Amino acid sequence: MDNASAITVFTLSGLNGTEKYRIPLFVVTFLCYSLIWVANVTIIVTIIMDKNLHEPMYILLCNLCINGLFGTAGFYPKFLSDLLSSTHVISFSGCLLQGFVVHAYIGVDFSILLIMSLDRYVAICRPLVYHSVMTRQRVGLLVLYAWLLPATLVMVGSITTFILKLCDSHIPRLYCINYFVNKLACTASVANFIIPACTYTIYVCHFVIIFWSYFYLIRTCRQSKEKMSKFMQTCLPHLFCLKILGVSLLFDLMYIRFGSVDLPQGLRSFMAIEFLVVPPILNPVIYVLETQRQIKFFHS
Numbered sequence: 001m002d003n004a005s006a007i008t009v010f011t012l013s014g015l016n017g018t019e020k021y022r023i024p025l026f027v028v029t030f031l032c033y034s035l036i037w038v039a040n041v042t043i044i045v046t047i048i049m050d051k052n053l054h055e056p057m058y059i060l061l062c063n064l065c066i067n068g069l070f071g072t073a074g075f076y077p078k079f080l081s082d083l084l085s086s087t088h089v090i091s092f093s094g095c096l097l098q099g100f101v102v103h104a105y106i107g108v109d110f111s112i113l114l115i116m117s118l119d120r121y122v123a124i125c126r127p128l129v130y131h132s133v134m135t136r137q138r139v140g141l142l143v144l145y146a147w148l149l150p151a152t153l154v155m156v157g158s159i160t161t162f163i164l165k166l167c168d169s170h171i172p173r174l175y176c177i178n179y180f181v182n183k184l185a186c187t188a189s190v191a192n193f194i195i196p197a198c199t200y201t202i203y204v205c206h207f208v209i210i211f212w213s214y215f216y217l218i219r220t221c222r223q224s225k226e227k228m229s230k231f232m233q234t235c236l237p238h239l240f241c242l243k244i245l246g247v248s249l250l251f252d253l254m255y256i257r258f259g260s261v262d263l264p265q266g267l268r269s270f271m272a273i274e275f276l277v278v279p280p281i282l283n284p285v286i287y288v289l290e291t292q293r294q295i296k297f298f299h300s
Contacts, residue, residue: 007166007168007169008091008092009089009090009092009169010089010090010091010092010095010169010170010171010176010181011087011088011089011169011170011171012082012089012090012171012173012175012176013088013170013171013172013173014088014172014173014174014175014268015082015083015088015174015269022084026080026083026084029076029080029083030080032076032281033072033076033080035281036068036072036076036280036281037069039280039281039284039285040065040066040068040280040283041065041069042284043061043062043065043284043287044062044065044066047059047062048062056119056134057116057119057120057123059139059143060112060115060116060119060139060143061116063108063112063143063146063147064109064241065283065284067105067109067112068109068279068280068283068284069280070101070104070108071101071102071104071105071108071109071276071280072105072276072280073101074097074098074100074101074102074105074175075098075101075102075174075175075273075276076276078098079174079175082174094176095176095181096158096161096162096176096178096181098175098176098177099154099158099161099177099178099181100155102175102176102177102276103150103154103157103177103178104150104151104154105276106150106245106249106275107149107150107151107153107154107199107203108146108147108151109245109279110150110203110206110245111145111147111149111150111206112143112146113210113238113241113242114206114209115142115143115145116238117209117210117213117214117238117242118213119134120213120217120235120238121216121217122134123230124217124220124221124230124235125216125220153195153198153199156195157178157192157195157196157199158178160189160192160195161181161182161192164181164182164184164185164186164189164192165185165186165187166181166184166185167186168184169184171184173272174269174272174273175272175273179196207246210242214235214239217231218231237286237287240282240286241279241282241286244278244282245275245279248274248275248278248279251271251275252274252275254271
């Protein structure tokens, strides 16, 4: 047990077998990360600079892009460094920090998409009370909720992971998450089952509310061409972003729970990072056309 408590560094094996492709991977990854920054910063600056876009939907979009930069910052710099290094290790504190950022990023994304769905529900189904319901103060509180809830849940999970006694230091992944650190524990902890279960329950409820909102929206909009047109213009981007995030996370969760060592390492690695690559790039691209359309409308 004394040896278990002495573990302070983890080894990451996600890049094993890629020695011949390190430079091409570095170039592609660097370009991908640069694209994420350019796309998201463009949206953020556009929304901040144009006062006509200081509406709840665009404030939420701005936070979605900020969260994309936050989440990818927890992965790409370390990954780029590992591609240029012959050893792939991370400190215990660095592992917990990386896990915190990645988990919080996922939670904030789902929370913001939940608020977006409720915003569209009120805007389309209750237009007469929209401005009295979605006030600046209320939007501010909702945004605060979207950031604080995931941060609190992940912080509690990180604390329970921090106090574990570990018997191994090998993580078969490109980056750290609490799930794999918990698997290295010498003994199972009840807290490390209860906390993830509570977190999953909360976000399953998020998903149910989002599903209900859009189901009711579609049913209501079918009765009016005007409402259906508004739905197509403002809700389809939300649905695409939700679908992209959901499918990306599904790949990773399926691999975590049912993954096989028989799968090629490259495929396993891609499944593990898809939600850190696809949503941060496609979210701004999906919304940029709608944002430009709104800018042209307001200035016409």
